[in-house]
Amino acid sequence: MKTLKQKFTAELIGTMFLVIVAIASTILPMTLDVELGVTVFVNAVAVAFVLFALIECMAPISGAHFNPAVTLALSRTGEMRKGEAPYYMMAQFLGAFLGLITVHLMFWDTNPVLLTVSENDMTFSQFFAEIVGTFILVGVIYGCVRGKSNATGMAVAFLVGGMLVSTVSTMFANPAVTFARMMTYAICGIAPLSGIVFMAMEVIGAMLAMFVFTKVLYPSQLDKKDICEPGYCPPKIIEVR
Numbered sequence: 001m002k003t004l005k006q007k008f009t010a011e012l013i014g015t016m017f018l019v020i021v022a023i024a025s026t027i028l029p030m031t032l033d034v035e036l037g038v039t040v041f042v043n044a045v046a047v048a049f050v051l052f053a054l055i056e057c058m059a060p061i062s063g064a065h066f067n068p069a070v071t072l073a074l075s076r077t078g079e080m081r082k083g084e085a086p087y088y089m090m091a092q093f094l095g096a097f098l099g100l101i102t103v104h105l106m107f108w109d110t111n112p113v114l115l116t117v118s119e120n121d122m123t124f125s126q127f128f129a130e131i132v133g134t135f136i137l138v139g140v141i142y143g144c145v146r147g148k149s150n151a152t153g154m155a156v157a158f159l160v161g162g163m164l165v166s167t168v169s170t171m172f173a174n175p176a177v178t179f180a181r182m183m184t185y186a187i188c189g190i191a192p193l194s195g196i197v198f199m200a201m202e203v204i205g206a207m208l209a210m211f212v213f214t215k216v217l218y219p220s221q222l223d224k225k226d227i228c229e230p231g232y233c234p235p236k237i238i239e240v241r
Contacts, residue, residue, distance in 0.1 A: 002061050006062070007062040007088070008090075010061040010062035011091035012091040012095035013058070013095065014095065015099065015176055016098045016102070017099065018096075018099070019100055021047055022047055023103045024106065025042055025043045025046035026039055026186045027103065027107050029042050040170065043164065044161045045161060047160060048157045051157045051160055051161075054066065068174070069173070069206035070138055071088045072089075072203065073207065076210060079142075095176070096180040099180060100181075100184060117182065117192060118185070119191055120189050120190050120191055121191045122190060122191070122198065125168050126169040126198075127194075127197055127198065129168045129171070133169065134173040134204075137209075138209035138213075139209040141156060142218060143218065146214075170188070175199040178195050179195065182195040
């Protein structure tokens with residue numbers, strides 16, 4: 001049994017490095033005069049690679065949510081222990097902020113800005129895209145957890161990388177990441193008002209996925225003895241006598 005302290009730390013570190021790769025992989029290519037389309041592709045690959053590694057590392061400890069929308073949904077359907085969701089979310093938002101500061105310090109020589117307010121306003125289509133992106137992200141997590149997949153890390157990483165280059169919003173799908181992006185000068189930033197709308201759309205997408213995947217596709221609750229932390233469902237060991 002992992003302690004709440006361990007889970008809090010895992011969620012903080014995981015979200016921190018998710019934000020680092022999400023933002024830094026858009027800043028570095030632009031400093032090298034890479035074209036915008038190539039930068040988006042680089043961002044997708046970098047996020048997918050790092051997310052897979054983070055899930056494999058942290059899932060046995062906390063379930064590797066790194067996302068308040070995921071935590072909110074899973075906490076309502078019994079896929080995580082009661083009372084832990086608020087601590088997970090605190091860790092995720094704190095980790096996102098620390099990740100943002102870390103990125104800006106890494107690129108201080110290029111642009112000596114620690115915190116700023118993004119001016120990138122979003123449109124209706126991008127708001128809608130956040131519902132779509134978050135829906136399938138949370139849905140895949142439910143499918144992997146309730147289907148007892150042993151490849152959840154790969155499934156989630158591939159999904160995020162693929163959807164990042166398939167959605168007009170580049171699939172933030174994460175309120176903590178959205179929060180951090182409100183305060184960056186990177187091209188992946190988002191203006192605060194648009195960011196608040198993004199967060200609302202992400203919660204809506206997560207709730208829709210929760211309904212569809214737990215009421216329609218995977219309606220049976222896992223037995224308490226079979227509940228595994230999201231992202232880490234080890235195969236059962238069968239003793240041979």
